[in-house]
Amino acid sequence: MRKSIPFLVAAAFAAAALGYYLFGRGVAVTVATPERGLAVDSVYATGIVEPVNWAQVSSLVPGRIADIRVHDADLVKEGDLLARLDDREAQANLRQLEVREQYWQEELARQRALEARGVASRAAYERVQSDYLQAKAATAAARQRLEDLNLRAPIAGTVLRQDGEVGEVVDKQKILFSIGQPKPLRVTADVDEEDIVRLAAGQKVLVKADAFPERALAGTVAAITPKGDPINKSFRVRVALPEDTPLLVGMTVEINVVARTTADALLVPARAVREGYVFVADADRAKRVRVRIGARGATRTEIVEGLAADARVILDPPATLTDGARIRVVNGAKALAR
The missing domain is CATH 1.10.287.470 (Helix hairpin bin)
Structure with a gap:
């Protein structure tokens, strides 16, 4: 019985040593230092490619299509007969x-x-x-x-799309013809009202389309509607496209409007940033630092103010990490982790 007492004491010391190793030395963290680089603050939206000059034609009255005079890609003059309903x-x-x-x-x-x-x-x-x-x-x-049973071209141009067949019954809501000029083209997008104050005519736009996955196409903000949509809480934005754009009418695209660029911005890994703050390693303690965030990217985030350029920011801080908690840095990273 007496021989077991030293064994129990040794076990207690071992457990205490293990506990200190695991917990007493602090939470293991990985750190990185910020770096300077280009920050692009952009506004994202989706839109549709459409002609600058175009019109959609539907019947003024419901009826059965009796005759179709023009089809896709046909040229028409203003007033030309496009189709006729049963009269x-x-x-x-x-x-x-x-x-x-x-x-x-x-x-x-x-x-x-x-x-x-x-x-x-x-x-x-x-x-x-x-x-x-x-x-x-x-x-x-x-x-x-x-x-009114005759559908006529409201403008001169090309038949971009013709829908409906002879014998089909149509109502006033069905678009039977889209007529316009193939060039120039634009993108019409709805931008959230929270972001619209950051946009202005003339800003550069990067356009992405599924048809051209490897290309970032160019555009320019041409116009912003003065009145927003209170239901969808958005504003309509027109993006002008260059004459040589490969985009086609009707394509769905993603746009990023370049609202601001900073050439020498302070950048930290996006995984280090929480809502309005970061944790930095201050000796063997975690320090919560309130920061003002600028542009956000997939891997990096711009810090506008609140963070020293030589700070060691903690990557992926645990949800349980608190201000002043003991930490243990397990890497010696000096450069920005991407």
Whole structure:
């Protein structure tokens, strides 16, 4: 029994030594020092490539497509007939109203002659005149309804897209033709209202498209709508594209508007930054430092103020790490870890 006492004491010392090794020396951390470099502060959004000059054409009235006159890539002039809806009923109605108008026109002439001879009263003439004017207005409205069944080009250009088939019933919401000029092109994007104050006309834009995964295409902010969308909390931004852009109408793209560039910015690994602060190694203690963050990248973050250039920032600080906690640096990194 007495022999077991030294063994228990030795075990206790061993446990204490192990505990000190694991915990007493502090939390093991990896550090890196900031470096100077280019920081790009950009605003991200998605958008659609479209012509600068274009129009979408739909029917003013619902109906069945009877004839399609133009197709994809055809050239049209303003006013050209693009398609026609079934107008047989409208034609029959117009003929009836034209006959009615003709009748009242002849009756008006007869009443005018009778009044001139003193056979008919002025009141009778005015009643016939009123009926004639109503018939004439009804005929004009019928002619307009007939014309509304014709879809015409609102501008000159190229048929960028034609939808719908003969025999198909369409309503006023269906876009049947997109007409415009293939060049110049632009990107229309919706930018979050929180970011819109950082944008201005003339800023450079980097455009990425799935069709060109290895290329960063160029653009320029051309216009920002003065009024935002209160429902989606966004503003519409137009990005002008160069004449030689390989992008095509209708492509979905990602844009990054370069809001600000800093050539000699203080950069730290993105994995070191938490919401508004970083931890730095101060001897064997962790020190929480409040910082102001600038541009954020995939691997690096700009620190605008609050951090010394020679500070050793802690990478991936544990969630349990607190200000003043004991730490143990396990690397001697002097350069920025990427």
